Amino acid sequence: MxxxxxxYGITAIAVIGGGLFGFDxxxxxxxxxxxxxxxxxxxxxxxxxxxxPGIDCSGPTADVQGGITAAMPGGSFxxxxxxxxxxxxxxxxxxxxxxxxxxxxxxxxxxASQNIGMLIVGRFINGLSxxxxxxxxxxxxxxLAPPTRRGRxxxxxxxxxxxxxxxxxxxxxxCSFLLGPxxxxxxxxxxxxxxxxxxxxxxxxxxxxxxxxxxxxxxETQAVLTLVHGKGDPNSPFVKHELDEIxxxxxxxxxxADVSWLELFKPGMINRTHIGIFTQVWSQxxxxxxxxxxxxxxxxxxxxxxxxxxVASSIQYVINVxxxxxxxxxxxxxxxxxxxxxxxxxxxxxxxxNAGLMATYGEPAPPGGLNNIAEESWVISGAPARAVIAxxxxxxxxxxxxxxxxxxxxxxxxxxxxxxxKAVALATSSNWIFNxxxxxxxxxxxxxxxxxxxxxxGVFCAAMAVHTFFLFPETAGKxxxxxxxxxxxxxxxxxxKVEYSSTRRAERGELDSEKAAAYEHSPERVENSETxx
Numbered sequence: 001m002x003x004x005x006x007x008y009g010i011t012a013i014a015v016i017g018g019g020l021f022g023f024d025x026x027x028x029x030x031x032x033x034x035x036x037x038x039x040x041x042x043x044x045x046x047x048x049x050x051x052x053p054g055i056d057c058s059g060p061t062a063d064v065q066g067g068i069t070a071a072m073p074g075g076s077f078x079x080x081x082x083x084x085x086x087x088x089x090x091x092x093x094x095x096x097x098x099x100x101x102x103x104x105x106x107x108x109x110x111x112a113s114q115n116i117g118m119l120i121v122g123r124f125i126n127g128l129s130x131x132x133x134x135x136x137x138x139x140x141x142x143x144l145a146p147p148t149r150r151g152r153x154x155x156x157x158x159x160x161x162x163x164x165x166x167x168x169x170x171x172x173x174x175c176s177f178l179l180g181p182x183x184x185x186x187x188x189x190x191x192x193x194x195x196x197x198x199x200x201x202x203x204x205x206x207x208x209x210x211x212x213x214x215x216x217x218x219x220e221t222q223a224v225l226t227l228v229h230g231k232g233d234p235n236s237p238f239v240k241h242e243l244d245e246i247x248x249x250x251x252x253x254x255x256x257a258d259v260s261w262l263e264l265f266k267p268g269m270i271n272r273t274h275i276g277i278f279t280q281v282w283s284q285x286x287x288x289x290x291x292x293x294x295x296x297x298x299x300x301x302x303x304x305x306x307x308x309x310x311v312a313s314s315i316q317y318v319i320n321v322x323x324x325x326x327x328x329x330x331x332x333x334x335x336x337x338x339x340x341x342x343x344x345x346x347x348x349x350x351x352x353x354n355a356g357l358m359a360t361y362g363e364p365a366p367p368g369g370l371n372n373i374a375e376e377s378w379v380i381s382g383a384p385a386r387a388v389i390a391x392x393x394x395x396x397x398x399x400x401x402x403x404x405x406x407x408x409x410x411x412x413x414x415x416x417x418x419x420x421x422k423a424v425a426l427a428t429s430s431n432w433i434f435n436x437x438x439x440x441x442x443x444x445x446x447x448x449x450x451x452x453x454x455x456x457x458g459v460f461c462a463a464m465a466v467h468t469f470f471l472f473p474e475t476a477g478k479x480x481x482x483x484x485x486x487x488x489x490x491x492x493x494x495x496x497k498v499e500y501s502s503t504r505r506a507e508r509g510e511l512d513s514e515k516a517a518a519y520e521h522s523p524e525r526v527e528n529s530e531t532x533x
Contacts, residue, residue: 003206005227007145011153013201014141015160016194017096017133020103022164023191024072025292030172033296036183041116058372062447066440069293071120073435075127080432083132084425092140092208096133100199103129104192111189135428142412143208147479151332155405159324166317173310210417213246245481253418263419276411280431282464283407286347287457288399294442300376302385316396323400335476336406343402344465350395351458357384358451375446413475416484
């Protein structure tokens with residue numbers, strides 16, 4: 001059967017799995033403020049669905065809306081944990097295909113929802129799929145990509161998420177003009193389409209060569225390396241170098257085989273486990289996904305409601321897509337550490353700015369919230385309101401080229417092959433459990449502590465800047481085997497510059513010069529000499 005060998009073609013199909021998460025975010029954020037949704041799932045004084053046109057329904061209570069939104073990341077937490085077992089047993093590609101099937105089932109249930117309970121079940125099942133795909137797509141792509149392209153192609157996962165958010169937001173916005181439940185049933189049904197495309201596309205992609213090698217399928221391993229890196233030449237120096245590196249690593253792991261979940265918490269590995277988990281935890285504690293889910297509440301408090309509010313909210317999704325592009329092009333040149341530290345400092349600035357503006361120039365909303373929406377609990381107008389909107393856009397513009405892609409690229413790079421599937425599953429599950437907690441926390445927080453929500457996330461951003469500077473080592477420009485040796489050598493994080501590469505190590509006599517030359521003259525290295533570090 002024909003298989004795609006171009007790494008960008010492989011990535012374009014695989015990262016549709018990230019797009020599923022994006023579809024879920026905006027299918028909820030664009031529908032939240034619509035009267036069709038708020039009346040159908042109404043828990044307020046006007047009673048259940050659609051008694052009379054024009055009724056201003058209050059929708060689900062803040063706690064219940066938090067639960068509806070949090071159902072998806074709750075399912076993703078479970079899915080991410082399960083994905084480690086699935087991918088180790090069945091392969092990276094097969095695990096992602098299972099995720100596609102689960103997504104379709106969840107979308108059918110959500111689309112057909114008759115009540116809040118059914119909607120929560122559908123979203124939880126969707127979350128199982130997102131957990132599997134979000135954990136294993138970065139692993140799959142990182143194990144196929146050459147070092148000089150790894151950041152770019154794994155970071156494409158985040159770009160796919162941003163495209164999923166943008167596309168689904170405008171679909172949901174268009175459907176908001178439909179009458180009755182069709183306004184939310186149509187977009188929730190359409191979100192099945194990318195899962196179908198991904199499931200079919202995966203048939204034409206190769207399996208991870210490192211997973212094949214771990215299961216002693218060496219002929220297939222060499223065939224995949226030849227297809228993806230050798231341009232059909234099995235004698236390519238880079239193919240031989242990669243095969244040798246994989247073989248040595250597999251042999252080392254078998255000599256030290258004792259792979260279980262406890263392996264992640266042993267003295268030699270617990271530091272990496274902590275780094276992987278906190279990469280994903282901090283990406284949630286930036287507040288970005290909360291801004292994505294509940295941005296309509298923020299803009300409602302700034303005086304933007306109805307269609308104007310929905311259109312204004314969509315601008316941040318356009319910014320998200322556009323500002324992710326520089327990271328995809330240059331993140332392997334920038335390195336991971338600057339992206340983490342600088343991104344955190346910038347986001348901290350905008351969060352504190354919003355808190356200051358709202359505290360100084362705003363005031364409490366009338367009882368029950370603006371527009372009968374309890375979460376819109378604060379009122380700010382005029383120039384300060386426009387400044388809040390601007391800071392919100394700047395926050396997105398700071399997250400998109402930094403933590404957005406880097407948080408997906410980084411965890412698969414720092415773990416050895418023998419535990420990579422389980423380790424990335426654990427790291428990703430921590431992302432989803434915090435996403436779950438924050439999705440549930442924010443609607444009641446807007447009701448109860450109002451603008452102070454921004455202070456909380458600003459403090460988190462300050463903490464992550466310090467943490468990443470002192471404890472997160474650089475991985476850009478290194479083979480996955482180089483990263484393993486770097487951790488074993490115990491190099492302090494702030495000294496692991498991009499120059500700690502195969503070539504530099506050969507110059508210092510730490511690496512066989514032939515292997516360094518093979519890496520340096522690989523087709524990918526030559527074609528992308530502008531990214532040489």
